[in-house]
Amino acid sequence: MTAHPLPPESLRLDEAFALEQDRADSLASYRDAFEIPLARDVGGDGAPAHQRSVYLTGNSLGCMPKAVRTAIATELDDWSRLGVEAHLHGRNPWFPYHEAFRHAGARLVGGRPGEVVMMNQLTVNLHLLMVSFYQPTADRFKIIIEDQCFPSDGYAVSSQAAFHARHAGFEAAKAVVRLAPRPGRWTLETEDVLAAIEQHGRQTALLMLGGVNYLTSQWFDMAAITAAAKKAGCTVGWDLAHAAGNVPLQLHDWDVDFAAWCSYKYLNSGPGAVAGAFVHEQHGDRVDLPRFAGWWGNEPSERFVMRPEFVARRGADGWQLSNPPILSLAPVRVSLDLFEKAGMDNLRAKSIRLTGYTERLIDAMPGNAAGERVEIITPRDPARRGCALSLVVRNQPRQAADRLKKAGVVCDFREPNVIRAAPVPLYNSFHDVWRFVQILGEVSKG
Ligand SMILES: Cc1ncc(COP(=O)(O)O)c(C=O)c1O
Incomplete structure (x- = not known):
């Protein structure tokens, strides 16, 4: 998508300008659909009783949509009124409950209906998908990941390699190729990823x-990287924890084999929420792929026939194991409704303006012309980043993070010196x- 940041000549640094932007924002009313924590409740010392925090940590745990209470209460009521009958006769019958995500879930990541299923949690789904999509041999066994990946992904791929190594005849220690940024840089260059694919491609079973990126908010050129890896004969999977609901995705058209994401960050579905998985249509009915099966992956018409044979449901649904947790899926339904109404393209357009505005305010902080106080390590190109900015704070970063909190700003701190907003x-x-940048200006003086 073409990036449309606020034109520099139109931008002013005063508070009135921010308020004008909010008045002109066609998505502004969605804020009222959310519970934004009060500053006092989240560490804001002496904040007025009704003042909301500046909540900038939706990349960790998104705010709660107000409609979630009613959505969960509806399922609790149906359970209490109907018991097991709610599977078929509840207001949102539980038996086909996950079908509600078929279209909205697919639209969110640029999949086709049937390519997306909401199930389990992120790391669980990565493992289940690797059971099918990491099929190493003695010649092609490597897994390419980022050196700066979220640690869980590193653990998952290393343990998958160790699981297969002896039988497939390769050394687990040589399986995982970690791509590190160039010395002195925070983010990876696309050309370096492509060069690594060129170098290791013929021995690589999986690029994931x-x-x-969770630390820098760098958005990879997913189309180019997927195409290059597929050309080299690798299977391609993406962890979309920080991408789903944040940036527009075209997983089907990019020919991605599989993907997985969590729903508690940008999808605002609550702590430990039910996660999402994508399996490209071309693999949806492949019976040659190994998979760990469970009864909810069965054809729905076969589920209650109780036959010993597993008849996989076509598409991503066929990777489900257990009957879905309805109380945990109710918030996901609320969340995807909000995304459907707001529209991912509109959200992205606002996101580019909002993050670009934040960036300009930080650059314009007194004494920060060349990042002397706060360096933005997220790519400057809006097409190469999501909404978050990662900031290296030079003077006493831990104290700066604490002072932001005391001033009612919720953002997160990664040792030794990165604040993510x-x-x-x-x-x-x-x-x-x-408000955030006013306070950041104060606390970063040291
Ligand atoms: C990029 C990334 N991958 C994996 C995980 C682990 O997720 P989960 O605990 O839901 O498996 C996280 C958690 O924040 C993450 O950010």
Whole structure:
């Protein structure tokens, strides 16, 4: 998508400008659909009783949509009124409950209906998908990942390699290729990823990167990297924890083999929420792929016939194991409704403006012309990043993070010196980021 940041000549640094932007924002009303924690409740010392925090940590745990309470209460009521009958006769019958995500879930990541299923948690899904899509041999056994991947992904791929090594006849220690940024850089260059594919491609069984990096918010050129890896004969999977609901995705058209993401960050579905998985249509009915099977992956018409044979349901649904946790899926339904109504393209357009505005305010902080106080390590090109900005704070970063919290700003701190701030277009305002940068200006003086 073409990036449309706010034109520099139109941008002013005063509070009135932020408020004007909020008044002109066609998505501004979505903020009211969310519970934004009060500053006092999240460490804001002495904040007025009703003042909302500046919540900039939707890349960790998104705010709660107000409609979630009713959605869960509806299922609790149906359970209490109907018991087991709610599977077929509840207001949202539980037996086909996950079908509600067929279209909305697919649209969110650019999949076709049937390519997406909501199930389990992220790392669990990565393992289940690797059971099918990491099929190493003695000649082709490597897995390419980012050196700076979220540790869980590193553990998952190393343990998969160790699981296969002896039988497939390769050394587990040589299986995982970790791509590190160039010395002195925070982010990977696309050309370096492509060069690594060129170098290791023929021995690589799987390339699995994070679509948007968790630490730097770098958005990889997923189309180019997927195409190059597929050309080299690798299977391609993406961890979309920081991409789903954040950036527009075209998983089907990019020919991605599989992907997995969590729903508690940008999808605002609550702590440990049910995660998402994508399996490309071309693999949806492949019976040659090994898979761990369970009864919910069966053809629905076969589920209650109780036959010993497993008849996989076509598409991503066929990777399900257990009957879905309805109370945990109710928030996902609320969340995807919000995304459907707001529209991913509109959200992305606002996101580009909001993050670009945040970036300009930080650059314009007194004494910060060349990042002397706060360096933005996220790529400067809006097409290469999600909504979050990662900031290296030079003076006493830990104390700066504590002082932000005391001033009612919720963002997260990664040792030794990175503050991550995610202006989320669904519920953050221009005034939020204006307040954030005013406070950042103060606390980064040291
Ligand atoms: C990029 C990435 N991958 C994996 C995980 C682990 O997710 P889970 O605990 O849901 O398996 C996270 C968690 O934040 C993450 O950010």
